[in-house]
Amino acid sequence: MNANMLMIHYGELSTKGDNRKAFIACLLHNVRVALKPFGLESKGDRDHIYVYLKENDYRPVMDRLKEVSGIQRISVVMKCGPTLEEMRSSALALLKEEGVHSFKLDVKRVNKRFPLDSYGIAVDIADYILERADFAVDLHTPDAKMQITLREDACYLSCHDELGLGGYPLGMIGKVTMLLSGGIDSPVAAYALIRRGIRVECLHFASPPYTSTAVIDKLRDILACLNNYQADIKLQILPFTKLQEAIYANVPEPYCITIMRRMMIRLAVAMAKKNHALAVATGESIGQVASQTLESIGVIEEVTNFPILRPLAVEDKLGIIEKSKRIGTYDISIRPFEDCCTIFKPRRPKTKPKLDDCLEYEKRFDYELLIQECLAGVETIYYSEGKETFPK
Amino acid sequence: MIYLDSAATTLPRKEVLDCFVLAASKDYANPSSAHGFGRQAERALEEARKGLLDAFSLGKTHQALFCSGATEANNLALKGIALQYRNRGKKILVSSVEHPSVLEPAAFLAKEYGFDVVLLPVNEWGRVEPKTLEAAMDNQVILVSIMGVNNETGAVNDLRALSEIAHRYPKCYFHSDLTQAIGKVDVPYSCLDLFSYSGHKLHGIKGSGALVYKNSLRFVPVLHGGGQEFGFRSGTVSLPLCASLSLATALSLKERSVNLSFVQGLNQALVAGLDPSFVRWNSSSEGSPYVANFSLTKHKASVLVEALSREEIYVSSASACSSRTDKTSKVLLAMGKTKEDADNAIRVSFDASNTLEEVRIFVATMNRLFKEVHAR
Numbered sequence: 001m002n003a004n005m006l007m008i009h010y011g012e013l014s015t016k017g018d019n020r021k022a023f024i025a026c027l028l029h030n031v032r033v034a035l036k037p038f039g040l041e042s043k044g045d046r047d048h049i050y051v052y053l054k055e056n057d058y059r060p061v062m063d064r065l066k067e068v069s070g071i072q073r074i075s076v077v078m079k080c081g082p083t084l085e086e087m088r089s090s091a092l093a094l095l096k097e098e099g100v101h102s103f104k105l106d107v108k109r110v111n112k113r114f115p116l117d118s119y120g121i122a123v124d125i126a127d128y129i130l131e132r133a134d135f136a137v138d139l140h141t142p143d144a145k146m147q148i149t150l151r152e153d154a155c156y157l158s159c160h161d162e163l164g165l166g167g168y169p170l171g172m173i174g175k176v177t178m179l180l181s182g183g184i185d186s187p188v189a190a191y192a193l194i195r196r197g198i199r200v201e202c203l204h205f206a207s208p209p210y211t212s213t214a215v216i217d218k219l220r221d222i223l224a225c226l227n228n229y230q231a232d233i234k235l236q237i238l239p240f241t242k243l244q245e246a247i248y249a250n251v252p253e254p255y256c257i258t259i260m261r262r263m264m265i266r267l268a269v270a271m272a273k274k275n276h277a278l279a280v281a282t283g284e285s286i287g288q289v290a291s292q293t294l295e296s297i298g299v300i301e302e303v304t305n306f307p308i309l310r311p312l313a314v315e316d317k318l319g320i321i322e323k324s325k326r327i328g329t330y331d332i333s334i335r336p337f338e339d340c341c342t343i344f345k346p347r348r349p350k351t352k353p354k355l356d357d358c359l360e361y362e363k364r365f366d367y368e369l370l371i372q373e374c375l376a377g378v379e380t381i382y383y384s385e386g387k388e389t390f391p392k
Numbered sequence: 393m394i395y396l397d398s399a400a401t402t403l404p405r406k407e408v409l410d411c412f413v414l415a416a417s418k419d420y421a422n423p424s425s426a427h428g429f430g431r432q433a434e435r436a437l438e439e440a441r442k443g444l445l446d447a448f449s450l451g452k453t454h455q456a457l458f459c460s461g462a463t464e465a466n467n468l469a470l471k472g473i474a475l476q477y478r479n480r481g482k483k484i485l486v487s488s489v490e491h492p493s494v495l496e497p498a499a500f501l502a503k504e505y506g507f508d509v510v511l512l513p514v515n516e517w518g519r520v521e522p523k524t525l526e527a528a529m530d531n532q533v534i535l536v537s538i539m540g541v542n543n544e545t546g547a548v549n550d551l552r553a554l555s556e557i558a559h560r561y562p563k564c565y566f567h568s569d570l571t572q573a574i575g576k577v578d579v580p581y582s583c584l585d586l587f588s589y590s591g592h593k594l595h596g597i598k599g600s601g602a603l604v605y606k607n608s609l610r611f612v613p614v615l616h617g618g619g620q621e622f623g624f625r626s627g628t629v630s631l632p633l634c635a636s637l638s639l640a641t642a643l644s645l646k647e648r649s650v651n652l653s654f655v656q657g658l659n660q661a662l663v664a665g666l667d668p669s670f671v672r673w674n675s676s677s678e679g680s681p682y683v684a685n686f687s688l689t690k691h692k693a694s695v696l697v698e699a700l701s702r703e704e705i706y707v708s709s710a711s712a713c714s715s716r717t718d719k720t721s722k723v724l725l726a727m728g729k730t731k732e733d734a735d736n737a738i739r740v741s742f743d744a745s746n747t748l749e750e751v752r753i754f755v756a757t758m759n760r761l762f763k764e765v766h767a768r
Contacts, residue, residue, distance in 0.1 A: 208698060208699075208702060209695050209696070209698035209699030209701075209702055209765065210695050210698075210765075210766070211698075212694070212698050213698070213701070213702075245766055248766060
């Protein structure tokens with residue numbers, strides 16, 4: 001095999017000044033973790049990370065790398081010495097391997113001291129190829145477009161590249177507490193955060209017996225999907241039943257959901273602070289349900305000044321569904337179990353709740369005590385590479 | 393743990409498991425093999441078959457075909473008979489509360505082969521009234537399939553009267569799914585042209601079952617292949633499963649009447665104990681005491697099943713109820729119950745291994761949960 005290397009192109013690192021080195025080190029670490037099962041060596045420099053395939057097929061390695069955030073593009077490359085002779089024979093060998101008919105050469109001369117300019121190099125190599133093989137040059141619709149990058153120490157040739165996940169390397173931006181219900185939206189929101197380089201820790205509100213314990217199995221399967229993008233995920237399960245029952249006993253029905261969401265945010269912020277997370281994140285999408293109107297969000301968020309991220313705020317439901325299918329969580333999310341938001345659903349939930357009313361209703365019961373009780377009962381589970389692991 | 397879901401499945405008896413292990417390790421030859429070792433396995437298989445038929449006292453008139461369970465047996469009964477005798481008529485009658493393994497093959501025959509499938513309505517207690525069948529019968533009917541005991545409600549059909557009506561028409565065969573009936577209620581086996589059941593409902597092993605049929609019947613096979621089981625069900629026969637089914641069947645029929653009166657006591661304790669302001673009964677005292685079905689008047693069935701499960705008490709909600717998917721009990725709807733009742737039904741099913749103490753604990757737990765758990 002001639003193309004025996006993968007070249008990883010960085011994402012939006014050009015906007016990073018002094019942090020660049022740290023970002024690259026972080027990405028290199030993540031790449032090495034992802035490639036550990038393959039036993040491949042890799043090396044990073046200012047512009048790229050190189051993965052040495054040895055005799056391995058590039059496909060599974062490429063597929064794995066496409067799940068690592070912070071990678072813009074991945075090319076399958078062949079490396080040769082920085083001389084015209086080596087470039088000529090390597091280009092011919094690579095094209096023969098690709099089994100194509102027409103080709104186009106795209107030369108990038110990074111080493112400006114090379115005697116020929118990039119056009120000169122392209123013409124020279126093309127002449128060499130056309131003399132020795134039954135290929136044709138086609139500048140508009142070539143079967144293979146070969147990228148030739150000439151550096152001082154070596155030359156890299158590539159006919160094939162694919163887009164990566166984009167975003168930033170995971171772990172560079174800190175971590176957030178993600179509210180995970182088991183529905184369609186929250187796993188997609190978690191994925192969006194991870195893709196951006198933000199580490200997520202998940203918090204689930206459980207209301208047994210109103211919610212089934214089977215929901216936890218569902219979350220386990222969802223986290224196994226997300227483990228492809230973040231190798232270790234912490235899931236915390238918070239017992240919410242008593243507080244929820246108190247809400248329904250004391251608050252008028254139309255306000256139950258609003259007050260419930262206010263309590264959830266209070267609990268989530270407390271958990272986030274405890275875990276040293278920098279923000280709380282939810283899968284809310286503006287306008288989707290009664291508690292997600294702008295009026296509701298305003299009244300709910302009034303309980304805290306802690307940052308709340310809503311990665312799906314303006315996404316269409318269909319777009320969210322499409323993404324959840326792509327990351328593999330859709331079929332898990334639609335399994336029919338109730339979560340804490342769907343039980344005792346009010347017949348007419350308030351879409352434009354008023355803050356004064358909320359404050360008034362919350363005075364009717366001692367929720368602070370119940371909140372402390374909820375927090376004391378939190379259980380923690382870790383998921384690593386699709387399997388439950390013990391706390392570290 | 394209190395297990396009150398025996399209509400779903402039962403614990404295999406120790407004798408049955410021992411029988412399985414012995415047959416699997418001693419007579420592991422293929423019964424179809426021509427050599428001596430194979431013939432030894434074949435003899436053991438035929439003994440199992442004879443034992444099964446003798447347990448029903450049908451050794452002279454009927455034949456038994458071993459298969460994987462009631463679903464397969466029902467498929468073969470419906471499709472096999474309908475296709476074999478389709479030149480005699482194109483009408484099939486099935487009760488509207490049959491198990492899906494009867495209803496779906498019937499729907500398949502209607503869709504793919506143009507059979508006229510008539511769903512027989514049931515009365516408010518889930519039984520097919522003989523006069524309903526009488527009115528639906530005509531010369532075109534080649535098969536009637538009516539279950540012995542309903543799996544959700546325990547309703548018992550009068551198979552003697554129903555089969556007698558069907559047999560007034562000489563071209564018509566009468567089939568019954570006896571999965572919840574064998575070893576539990578009294579069944580007039582000799583009146584039936586064919587019947588199906590599963591081993592695991594009577595302390596046998598999952599994956600074993602049989603279709604018992606009158607000697608003269610022929611089937612178009614569902615599984616084609618090496619021609620085992622009289623050519624009607626190809627595939628290497630599992631002697632261990634067949635032998636264990638035969639034993640489980642014989643034992644459960646032998647203990648039937650003793651167990652029945654004991655389970656009646658359990659059922660009565662349940663009916664008398666549950667707070668009547670929270671339940672509406674879907675099972676009648678004339679049904680099988682092994683199955684008790686009631687709808688919750690104020691609570692969600694799925695929530696109570698979960699709450700019971702957290703206390704290690706296991707029952708079924710007749711519907712895997714959820715706000716997101718519609719899983720309303722079709723059986724209860726067919727009995728004329730409201731959608732709310734059909735959505736919130738609980739099935740308690742007994743077994744002779746349950747105790748009166750277990751029923752008392754269940755009743756007390758339910759009555760407590762009715763007050764503790766938020767209503768729907």
